[in-house]
Amino acid sequence: MFQSFEVTARPEQGPPRLAALRAEMRRAGLDGFLVPRADAHQGEYVAARDDRLAWLTGFTGSAGFCAVLQEAAGVFIDGRYRTQVKAQVAQEFTPVPWPEVSLADWLKDQLHQGGVVGFDPWLHTPGQLAKIEEGLQGSDITLKRSENLVDRIWADQPPAPMGEAQVHPIAFAGESHDDKRKRLAETLREAGQKAALITLPDSHNWLLNIRGQDIPRNPVAHGFAVLHDDGRVDLFMSAAKLAEVQGHLGEEVTQLEPDTLPDYLEQLEGLVRLDQQTAPVALADILGERAVWGEDPCALPKACKNDAEIAGAAEAHLRDGAAVVEQLAWLDAQPPGSLTETQVVQHLEELRRRDESLRDISFETIAGTGPNGAIMHYRVTEETDSVLQDGHLLVLDSGGQYLDGTTDITRTVAIGTPSPEARAAFTRVLSGMIAMSRLRWPKGLAGRDIEMLGRLPLWMAGQDFDHGLGHGVGAYLSVHEGPQRLSRMSMVPLQPGMILSNEPGYYREGSFGIRIENLLVVQEAPEVPGGDAHREMLNWRTLTLAPIDRRLIDVASLAPEARDWLNAYHRDVAEKIGPRVSPAAKLWLDAATAPL
CATH class of the missing domain: 3.40.350.10 (Creatinase/prolidase N-terminal domain)
Structure with missing residues (x-):
């Protein structure tokens, strides 16, 4: 079975742990110590034993690090977590916007007289170390290899995982x-x-x-x-x-x-x-x-899925899509004010677990309603569990780990009557998602060359979002897989067989969040009928099959070609998922996929 250990830390636990770490730093002759969210294997996800960042600070995001000095403790987080971190760390920790503020610049600002900053060499890569040292050139600050000081003070640190392969x-x-x-x-x-x-x-x-x-x-x-x-x-x-x-x-x-x-x-x-x-x-x-x-x-051979892996992913998405449709139909039948986020999460996970090939969900299900939807990687807790109220949007981001494939899907759902402002933003997000789905592009282009297409409708309205447009996905492996990404930082050329997410969003802190996500696989693009092609082209095949909430679409603002794509997509969903769901869900699906 998967390891059941989990690291959680309340904000009030942070200050005494921080004080204990600083005492160890003084004993070791260090002016600072780096605490990354990393393990010796350098994967994105860590076992409970290695979740030192969460234990020390309370921050549970999937990326970030803490730089602890005697008089300051900076928690470095990217745009995905700037709302979340505020609720999770004590005031003794200062959130630092990263990568806008580099670790080297922050250290130079905090350690004016120089100093020695320790780090565990098992938890940092040569690339990371070289970048920090380059930024510190000209200062009197040095980096020093050290044993892990957090492990010295973590009395009940969980054991190393020992799951059977x-x-x-x-x-x-x-x-x-x-x-x-x-x-x-x-x-x-x-x-x-x-x-x-x-x-x-x-x-x-x-x-x-x-x-x-x-x-x-x-x-x-x-x-x-x-x-x-x-x-x-x-x-x-x-x-x-x-x-x-x-x-x-x-x-x-x-x-x-x-x-x-x-x-x-x-x-x-x-x-x-x-x-x-x-x-x-x-x-x-x-x-x-x-x-x-x-x-x-x-890395690259793994990313370029073979025919069996792609076929498995497609089949997994059919079964997963049926579970999602059952969930959306059930959700739509509940009156506003009758459900909590926790109930939504539990019901969806129960539906997925009816499939005997499911081995686990692929990440902690995100069900954020109203203001919680604006927290990009929100995870409901007993303290934050909120009621789905009339006028709310619900961001439902979830997935499954099946023997034949890994899924990841986000749908934003209207609870009751959505506001005109929410519908306008949703339509822009949808327009970007469709634009990327329809794209053909020349071989050799990377994620950074095309990802702006998914942002363009938002940009034109002065809006944007602080996460990548898409990430790679494994074949019954990690739901976040490199090296391919739809990101302005990705220089890896997209190749046939790569599976990526397409997930533009919009987040208004304190109000609502929107994200729409499908998984796509890169394939050789067919020739355009009657065309005069002079360059090899690639395009996408959409794997995810579940309806998109028509109530949130301002049809008048949707371009005709986008409307045609959505109608065709919904026909495909109805044809492939309809035979796999209950009679009640089938009736709901027919209405949810009716042409615009």
Whole structure:
């Protein structure tokens, strides 16, 4: 089973923990200490044992870090979390808008006379370290490797996760791990590298066709892997986790205990590829001059799904879409004022769990009504649980981890009668979502080249949102997958087989939030009938199938081509999902997908 440990911290717990950390800093001769939301594997999601940022500060977002000094403690958060952080941290912690304010600039502003700032080299990458040190040039501030001071004061720190690994069947993987290992080993030989050190759990889990239970909502097994240029793999993962998969792994995959990795690397000969964005500094230190920088060899092949993975994702979305339609029909039948956010979350999760292939939800379900909808990654708690009232919008963002695919869908729903202001903003968000869905683009373009299309209707009204337009999604793996993104920061060319989200939004703090999200897969674009194509083009195939709330659409403001796309999409939803739902939900679906 997935680990049940969870780190929660009330704001009032932060000050005494902060004081204890500062005492440890003084004992260690440090003027500062960095506390990232990271583990040694550098995945986005961390086990409870590694959630030091949440334990210290109370902030539970999926990205951020804290820089603790003797007189200041900055919690660095991006635009997604600037509303959330205010409610989660005590006044002793100061939210810092990041990346607008860099860590280096903040440190120079706070440590005028210089100082020594400690960091755990297992929790930072060489790329991160180099950027900070570059920003500190010309100051008297230095960074120093240190043991983890938070671990010294965290008396009831949870144990390391020890979930059992399982085989990911070839029917869903589409390629044997033997073929994957040999295919990727060839790239090492071509580069003159003897091995690659793989730290990301979703990378080596994909490579070996295994899945795990170390992180709730993300079916990965923690460990490290060394891929050799002959296709062999040394897997640094506890033997207790691998009891069910030893026969599957075979003789060319050797199990070793994780604590033997440093000594192993000391003896490893030849050039070893490290990804400076995902490998811990500690491992680069051990390898020294034998380390060569290069991309994680699994990252791009994993992102470009094969036919079996795409077929599995499509089938998972059909079943998931049926659950979502049942939820939306049920929700629409409840009068305003009769439901709470918690009831919405529980009902949707119950519907998904009727599917025997569901292994978990893919992230904590977001059900934010009214002002809570403006918190982009809102998670309902006993203290914040709110009633769905007339005139509210409900942002419902959820997904499932099925054996054949991972889903992620957001729908914004009108509760009672929506305001004209909300309908206008919703229509702009919808227009951007449709514009991206309809797009054809030349091969070679990256997310940064096209993501503005999903923002344009909002920009024209002087509005925007503070998250990326879309993220990559795994194949029964992490719901957030790199390296592909629809983001102004992404330079990775989009390629056939990549699955990404398309999720523009708009958030008015204290009032309402809007987000509409579908998952799309990149494919070769068919030729335009009668056209004179002179360049290879790509386009999207939409995987997500669930209606979009017609009550929130200002039809007069929707361009004719956008209206035509939506009507066609709704026909597709009705045809494919209608036979899979209850008679009552089918009646609701027919009305919800009627042409505009």
